[in-house]
Amino acid sequence: MTRALTDSATMLRRQLRHIWRYPALTLTAAGVPVIFLLLFVYVFGGTMGLGIDTTGTDPRTAYANYLAPGIILMTIVSGAQGTAISVATDMTEGIVARFKTMAIARVSVLTGHVLGALIQNLIAIVLVIGVALLVGFRPTASPLQWLAVFGVLTMLGFAVTWLSAALGMVTNDVAAASNLPMPLLILPFLGSGFVPTESMPTALRWFAENQPFTPVIETLRALLTDAPLGDSLTRSIAWSAAIALLGYLWAKKLYNRDPGK
Structure with a gap:
């Protein structure tokens, strides 16, 4: 266990050097969510906000407050690629x-990738939140609720990163591996990230309410706006644990396979 921790720390330092030398990777992870944020707030926000909030709040501000949690979650998915x-x-x-061939713990190589990517994702999330504040996002969360927000994001980020590590080993082609996490980007659209699930047709609404990202988005939205959590946090923990376990076991199996397979 001691060697595994030491070797994992070494591999993490390797990944952190990559992040430091190639800051464009972090900016790219934040770039896609920022583009969607600007597009939906400034192009669709005036109309969408009227349906989100009927209390007289500026429509774009109302929609920015609704949209931000889904965009923040999308940053994690963007980093999966x-x-x-x-x-x-x-x-x-x-x-x-x-x-x-070296006397190092095998788990340390993937652990270094996962922890490094998780840190990179958290940096990208801070950048996205900064842009969201500039375009009208006005959270009412307390410091403790902000801490809970980053706890939920870290939990989901850890899970999605293990899954994306496994996806990176499914094929022997880097270009193909880069495309495998792309379907994850669709899930925030097919959830409550951009519009309430109540506005969707019955079948799509059922899927939206029962897919992994919706409870996480609802948890973030509740924490950031000081709204009731309901059971969204419990469901978020359950989904994150299931994805993390699946990703870890799958990645471990792929990493330990024979080179010729």
Whole structure:
């Protein structure tokens, strides 16, 4: 256990050096959510906000407050592509084969990738929140609620990152690996990230209310606006734990497979 922790810390330092040397990767992870944020607030916000809030609040401000939690979550999904590319690159360029011949804990290589990507995602999330504040997002969360927000984001980010690490090893082609996490970007649209699920047709509404990202978005929205949590936090924890376990076991199996397979 001591060696595994030490080796994981070494691999984490390796990933942090990559983040420091290539800041464009972090900016890219934040770029997609920021584009969607600006597009929906300034192009659709005036109309969408009228249906979100009927109390007389400025429509764009009302929609920015509704939209921000989904955009913040999308930052984690956007970062999943970078994780898949990073893992796939290591797997195809031979460095992992060399690591496997060294006296290091095997789990440390993937752990370094996951923790490094998680830190990168949190940096990107801070950037996205900063832009959201500039375009009208006005959260009412207390410091303790903000701490809970980052706790929920860290929990989901850890889970999605393990899944994306596994996706990065499914294929031996880096370009193909970069495309595998892309379907995850659709889920915030098919949830409560952009419009209330009540406005959707019955079948789509059922899917939206029972997919993994909706309870996380609702938890973030409740914490940021000081609204009742309901059972969304419990469901968020359950989904995050299930995704993390699936991602970890799948990634471990793929990492330990024979090189020829």
